[in-house]
Amino acid sequence: MENKSKRKTLMQVMMLxxxxxxxxxxxxxxxxxxxxxxxxxxxxxxCSEASEVYHTIxxxxxxxxxxxxxxxxxxxxxxxxxxxxxxxxxxxxxxTLGVSSGAALGATIAIIFxxxxxxxxxxxxxxxxxxxxxxxxTLLVYHIARAGGRVSAVHIVLAGTAISSMLSAAxxxxxxxxxxxxxxxxxxxLGSFSGASWSKAAFLxxxxxxxxxxxxWHSRDLDALTVxxxxxxxxxxxxxxxxxxxxxxxxxxxxxxxSVSGIIGFVGLLMPHILRxxxxxxxxxxxPFSAIGGAVFMILCDTCARIVASPAEIPxxxxxxxxxxxxxxxxxxxxxxxxx
Amino acid sequence: xxxxxxxxxxxxxxxxxxxxxxxxxxxxxxKPDEQAGNVGAGETTVSYPMTITDSNGIEITxxxxxxxxxxxxxxxxxxxxxLGVGDKVVARSDYxxxxxxxxxxxxxxxxxxxxxxxxxxxxxxxxxxxxxFSEENAVMLEKxxxxxxxxxxxxxxxxxYALIQKMGMVLNCEKxxxxxxxxxxxxxxxxxLLVKEEERPSVYYVVSFGEYGDYTAGGNTFIGQMLEMAGGxxxxxxxxxxxxxxxxxxxxxxxxxxxxxxxxxxAEFESTGSYxxxxxxxxxxxYEIDNNMLxxxxxxxxxxxxxxxxxxxxxxFR
Amino acid sequence: MEFINIRGLNWKPEAEYILKxxxxxxxxxSFYGIIGPNGSGKTSLLRHMMKRIEPxxxxxxxxxxxxxxxxxxxxxREMSWVPQNTSIDVNYTAYQIVMMGRSxxxxxxxxxxxxxxxxxxxxxxxxxxxQFRNKAFHTLSGGEAQRVIAARAIAQDTPIIILDxxxxxxxxxxxxxxxxxxxxxxxxxxxxxxxxxxxxNLAARYCDKLILLDKGExxxxxxxxxxxxxxxxxxxxxxxxxxxxxxETNGFYxxxx
Numbered sequence: 001m002e003n004k005s006k007r008k009t010l011m012q013v014m015m016l017x018x019x020x021x022x023x024x025x026x027x028x029x030x031x032x033x034x035x036x037x038x039x040x041x042x043x044x045x046x047c048s049e050a051s052e053v054y055h056t057i058x059x060x061x062x063x064x065x066x067x068x069x070x071x072x073x074x075x076x077x078x079x080x081x082x083x084x085x086x087x088x089x090x091x092x093x094x095x096t097l098g099v100s101s102g103a104a105l106g107a108t109i110a111i112i113f114x115x116x117x118x119x120x121x122x123x124x125x126x127x128x129x130x131x132x133x134x135x136x137x138t139l140l141v142y143h144i145a146r147a148g149g150r151v152s153a154v155h156i157v158l159a160g161t162a163i164s165s166m167l168s169a170a171x172x173x174x175x176x177x178x179x180x181x182x183x184x185x186x187x188x189x190l191g192s193f194s195g196a197s198w199s200k201a202a203f204l205x206x207x208x209x210x211x212x213x214x215x216x217w218h219s220r221d222l223d224a225l226t227v228x229x230x231x232x233x234x235x236x237x238x239x240x241x242x243x244x245x246x247x248x249x250x251x252x253x254x255x256x257x258x259s260v261s262g263i264i265g266f267v268g269l270l271m272p273h274i275l276r277x278x279x280x281x282x283x284x285x286x287x288p289f290s291a292i293g294g295a296v297f298m299i300l301c302d303t304c305a306r307i308v309a310s311p312a313e314i315p316x317x318x319x320x321x322x323x324x325x326x327x328x329x330x331x332x333x334x335x336x337x338x339x340x
Numbered sequence: 341x342x343x344x345x346x347x348x349x350x351x352x353x354x355x356x357x358x359x360x361x362x363x364x365x366x367x368x369x370x371k372p373d374e375q376a377g378n379v380g381a382g383e384t385t386v387s388y389p390m391t392i393t394d395s396n397g398i399e400i401t402x403x404x405x406x407x408x409x410x411x412x413x414x415x416x417x418x419x420x421x422x423l424g425v426g427d428k429v430v431a432r433s434d435y436x437x438x439x440x441x442x443x444x445x446x447x448x449x450x451x452x453x454x455x456x457x458x459x460x461x462x463x464x465x466x467x468x469x470x471x472x473f474s475e476e477n478a479v480m481l482e483k484x485x486x487x488x489x490x491x492x493x494x495x496x497x498x499x500x501y502a503l504i505q506k507m508g509m510v511l512n513c514e515k516x517x518x519x520x521x522x523x524x525x526x527x528x529x530x531x532x533l534l535v536k537e538e539e540r541p542s543v544y545y546v547v548s549f550g551e552y553g554d555y556t557a558g559g560n561t562f563i564g565q566m567l568e569m570a571g572g573x574x575x576x577x578x579x580x581x582x583x584x585x586x587x588x589x590x591x592x593x594x595x596x597x598x599x600x601x602x603x604x605x606x607a608e609f610e611s612t613g614s615y616x617x618x619x620x621x622x623x624x625x626x627y628e629i630d631n632n633m634l635x636x637x638x639x640x641x642x643x644x645x646x647x648x649x650x651x652x653x654x655x656x657f658r
Numbered sequence: 659m660e661f662i663n664i665r666g667l668n669w670k671p672e673a674e675y676i677l678k679x680x681x682x683x684x685x686x687x688s689f690y691g692i693i694g695p696n697g698s699g700k701t702s703l704l705r706h707m708m709k710r711i712e713p714x715x716x717x718x719x720x721x722x723x724x725x726x727x728x729x730x731x732x733x734x735r736e737m738s739w740v741p742q743n744t745s746i747d748v749n750y751t752a753y754q755i756v757m758m759g760r761s762x763x764x765x766x767x768x769x770x771x772x773x774x775x776x777x778x779x780x781x782x783x784x785x786x787x788x789q790f791r792n793k794a795f796h797t798l799s800g801g802e803a804q805r806v807i808a809a810r811a812i813a814q815d816t817p818i819i820i821l822d823x824x825x826x827x828x829x830x831x832x833x834x835x836x837x838x839x840x841x842x843x844x845x846x847x848x849x850x851x852x853x854x855x856x857x858x859n860l861a862a863r864y865c866d867k868l869i870l871l872d873k874g875e876x877x878x879x880x881x882x883x884x885x886x887x888x889x890x891x892x893x894x895x896x897x898x899x900x901x902x903x904x905x906e907t908n909g910f911y912x913x914x915x
Contacts, residue, residue: 031587032585032587032588032591033587033588033590033591034591035591053590053591053593054591056590056614056617057587057590057591060613060614060617061586061587061590061614062587090747124550124551126551127551176450176453177450179450179451179452179453180435184548184552187552187553188551188552192553194550194551194553194554194585194586195550195551195552195613197613197614216766216767217766217767218766219766220758220761220764220766221761223750223754223758223761224758224761226748226750227744227746227748227750227755227758228744228746230710230739230741231739231741231744233708233709233710233730234708234734234737234738234739235734235758235759235761235762235814236730236731236732236733236734236735236761236762237730237761238729238730238731239730276749277749280749280750280751280754281748281749281750281754282750282754306585309583310585311576311579311583311584311585311588312579312581312583312584312585313553313554313583313585
């Protein structure tokens with residue numbers, strides 16, 4: 001039994017990696033600029049004689065964008081998987097705790113109140129403020145949920161929902177008083193990778209690797225917690241400590257993703273469900289597979305966002321919702337009991 | 341010398357012809373079967389009460405020459421002052437900042453959410469608004485006996501002229517309006533002539549960039565048309581609307597880049613990621629412009645065109 | 659040897675005492691039954707032992723150590739838990755559920771060893787659940803599911819196994835099977851069993867010692883014969899009982915009048 005399942009897992013890993021590679025190659029070869037797919041690939045390998053401009057486009061515009069979108073997809077999927085297990089809630093997603101609303105508020109403040117001397121010019125001011133907003137929100141949610149003493153999944157989710165609403169209201173009020181910036185705020189919120197750069201991609205790479213490893217470290221704990229809090233405790237899981245750690249790790253990852261790309265929905269919600277059907281619920285497999293699945297999905301969605309209405313771009317959050325929404329309804333319809 | 345004579349001739353001819361122009365400007369002022377007091381086509385005498393159908397299709401009746409006006413749009417404010425009746429403005433929107441005098445005037449808030457109570461309290465004879473002013477607010481003010489005239493014209497020079505002309509009529513400044521229009525037309529004609537034979541550099545107009553997304557002036561926008569009229573080759577002329585993307589910009593690598601002179605746009609643009617790779621950035625051909633001249637439909641559009649032309653063809657204006 | 663030592667345990671979460679001055683010692687190698695009416699505090703007592711509720715200092719000791727000082731992970735190596743009812747909507751196989759019983763012994767990135775695999779297989783064979791090990795847990799029947807949970811506790815290989823009304827939802831055959839398995843573990847492997855039971859007859863038949871709780875206090879403790887007297891039972895349950903002895907099983911049966 002063990003050998004057969006090991007081989008099956010290996011096959012699945014290989015397939016997903018191939019999908020990822022294909023997604024990257026397809027994405028690199030498509031775009032608004034008039035460079036043929038074949039030429040794009042040649043530019044990557046380094047044996048192209050196309051003009052400098054096209055090298056710039058491929059290396060400085062497309063590749064970092066593909067990398068960033070892939071990492072964002074991976075990060076959101078990882079966070080969604082973790083939250084679903086942690087809160088035993090199939091509807092949980094990276095935005096459940098209101099971290100994204102905090103990021104949006106930070107970004108709104110940056111957009112409206114603008115120019116402060118930039119400490120990290122490469123990161124982009126909006127990204128910085130968004131990240132700060134997300135982190136503060138995480139701490140806030142956590143403290144409120146802890147108020148009752150024990151950290152309970154239900155309390156945290158409720159606190160997060162309440163805070164999320166408050167933050168959204170704050171954003172609306174800010175927008176009323178700054179109507180000139182409404183469009184910019186709205187554009188940012190919809191989610192887009194148009195501001196992608198190698199430094200942002202590097203930042204997110206480090207975050208995804210660190211947080212992803214942290215989550216994998218807790219994969220057995222997550223399995224136990226998914227079965228039930230009491231069961232997990234009886235199996236030796238320090239539920240309070242583990243819940244705290246996982247919330248912080250996942251929220252950090254969400255903060256990073258949202259601050260570089262705005263609020264993108266559905267990936268974090270759907271990927272765990274889709275992959276669970278493939279790999280089963282064991283987090284040791286589910287986490288890495290969700291990450292890769294999320295990366296592939298996001299790369300493809302961003303490619304659609306770039307080319308469907310070329311030369312205009314549609315916000316990638318709209319694409320994920322348009323693709324994700326119907327599929328989610330289909331899932332609900334099909335698995336009436338087996339939601340998890 | 342030649343240019344100034346041209347200009348004078350143009351103004352003189354225009355003054356002779358102005359009387360017949362009413363019908364051609366697209367104003368829907370009169371309805372032949374209306375009650376007495378309407379301005380018929382071809383007549384230049386303004387008389388009150390006046391019935392005018394505004395750009396929302398609503399018929400507004402102006403009982404007598406307005407002495408107190410509230411302007412709910414920056415371009416409207418500019419026109420009012422240019423027509424010489426700026427002293428009649430009792431309140432303005434937050435965004436009205438030109439000419440400078442108007443900042444001394446009280447503000448009634450933003451365009452979308454103006455302070456209705458304050459507007460009512462001021463009992464203006466007329467409120468003039470443009471796009472973004474909500475119909476609901478207009479209807480509400482109408483109910484309280486305050487006429488709200490919402491005006492916006494087609495996005496081109498004819499539209500600007502039409503707007504000025506309508507306002508001139510409503511405010512009993514037809515003569516001043518005509519002069520303004522003629523002045524603008526003269527500038528436009530002059531520029532058109534000057535750049536006709538010149539080689540057209542490729543140009544890109546930055547509406548927004550970077551994290552905010554790449555937006556520019558498409559071929560069917562007013563600014564897009566102005567770029568062409570000023571003797572440039574707008575790289576985005578093949579698109580409609582404003583949405584663009586970084587790849588296409590890099591690929592087109594325009595000779596000249598024009599952006600707003602507000603908010604340090606130029607400094608940020610030149611230092612952000614891939615934009616620094618553009619030839620225009622590397623060779624110092626990124627120019628700023630007061631975008632209000634281009635965005636606000638009204639009296640400064642011709643001036644804006646001239647600034648564009650100067651940027652695109654500096655040699656001509658030496 | 660005294661495994662669990664409870665002295666003067668009180669628990670008053672709100673206005674009333676749920677547990678009042680409970681003192682009892684659990685010795686290694688015995689099969690204990692905790693019985694009593696609804697609301698007598700049975701489950702609360704168990705939850706204190708499993709540290710789900712933190713007892714007052716000094717009130718509860720595990721192997722001589724105050725339970726406050728015992729880490730959750732170490733606790734899981736000493737006692738395992740079979741709850742009444744497990745509904746898992748998640749897509750784990752029975753095998754994976756049982757393998758979770760090995761987690762107190764495995765480090766984060768450690769792969770399960772051959773020894774772990776063997777323990778899991780043995781536990782599942784013992785509970786007759788090996789044959790559906792690859793089925794998804796939520797597709798199992800109540801009886802099958804309970805056997806898997808019991809297998810998990812067995813795979814956890816702890817000296818103490820705590821069961822909270824483990825057979826309430828099982829049919830009579832599965833009840834017997836599970837209790838027999840527990841008895842086997844007790845007699846052959848020397849495991850200490852602590853079971854909260856509703857069924858007095860099961861308690862009488864399988865347990866070495868009984869603790870009868872009433873309104874949060876220990877009403878009586880001792881052998882089944884000592885505890886299950888008509889007098890005790892009528893005081894606690896408010897019912898009269900017929901008491902029958904059965905030669906073959908060497909046990910006795912209580913039937914309410």
